[in-house]
Amino acid sequence: STVQGVGTFVLLLMTQFGGYIVAPSAIPDWFEWIFWINPFGWAMQALLANEFQTGSKYDNVSVKGQTGGDSFLSVKGFRLGAARIGYAFAFLIPFAIVSVFILGLVLSYVRYEGKKKATVKDENIDE
Numbered sequence: 001s002t003v004q005g006v007g008t009f010v011l012l013l014m015t016q017f018g019g020y021i022v023a024p025s026a027i028p029d030w031f032e033w034i035f036w037i038n039p040f041g042w043a044m045q046a047l048l049a050n051e052f053q054t055g056s057k058y059d060n061v062s063v064k065g066q067t068g069g070d071s072f073l074s075v076k077g078f079r080l081g082a083a084r085i086g087y088a089f090a091f092l093i094p095f096a097i098v099s100v101f102i103l104g105l106v107l108s109y110v111r112y113e114g115k116k117k118a119t120v121k122d123e124n125i126d127e
Contacts, residue, residue: 019044025077039095046088053082
């Protein structure tokens with residue numbers, strides 16, 4: 001159906017431009033807006049900030065005056081700062097609430113009954 005095709009295309013864009021397959025530094029300028037409205041991108045930023053910037057296990061590696069985690073994130077094009085975790089929650093929680101609200105509205109007003117199926121009554125069957 002049309003909805004499945006559109007949903008597949010949207011999911012493709014979300015996974016492609018979420019920061020895992022294509023790094024933010026490699027995303028063309030005219031597609032950068034997809035990264036910023038993408039919940040996968042915000043979740044990826046929060047996970048990377050949590051891994052590389054909140055602990056001390058990457059502090060012993062130094063590249064051009066940055067810690068190993070900071071240099072990895074800056075090379076890939078991610079924004080630096082542990083505050084990105086809070087920004088991600090500030091985006092993802094309202095996104096989830098709005099998505100559930102829209103889903104509830106759609107499910108309460110739009111019904112899909114499917115194709116009508118023929119039924120056979122028991123009294124017409126010869127034994």
